[in-house]
Amino acid sequence: MSDTTLIASDMALSGILHAKEQTVIIEGSFEGEVHADNIYINSGARFEGVAVSKTAKIDGIFAGILETDALVVHDNAKMSGEIIADSLVIDSGADITGVVMRKTPLV
Secondary structure (H helix, E strand, C coil), X not given: CCCEEEECCCCEEEEEXXXXXXXXEECCEEEEEEEEEEEEECCCCEEXXXXXXXXXXXXXXXXXXXXXXXXXXXXXXXXXXXEEEEXXXXXXXXXXXXXXXXXXXXX
C-alpha cells in the first residue's frame, strides 16, 4: 500500500479523506475534510475545509480550519480561517488572515 495520496493538478475532489499514517499532496483542488500525518498544499493548489495532521506545508490557497503539530507557510501561500498549531514558520511572502492559536496551552 502506498504511503502517499496525490491529488493531481488536473483534479478537483470533494469529500472526506482519512489517510492515517500517510502523506497527502494536493496539487489540484480539494473541498472537504482531510486527516493525514502530513498534508502538503503545493503552489497553485486550492483547499477549502478542515485539515488535521501532524505536519502541514502550505504553498497554495487554504481556506478553513487547520489543526497540526507543525506548520510551514511558504511564500506563495494564501491562508484564511483558523490555524491551530504548536510550531509555526511563515515565509516573508505568505498571506495569512484569520485566527492563529497554540495547540498545546503554555503552562
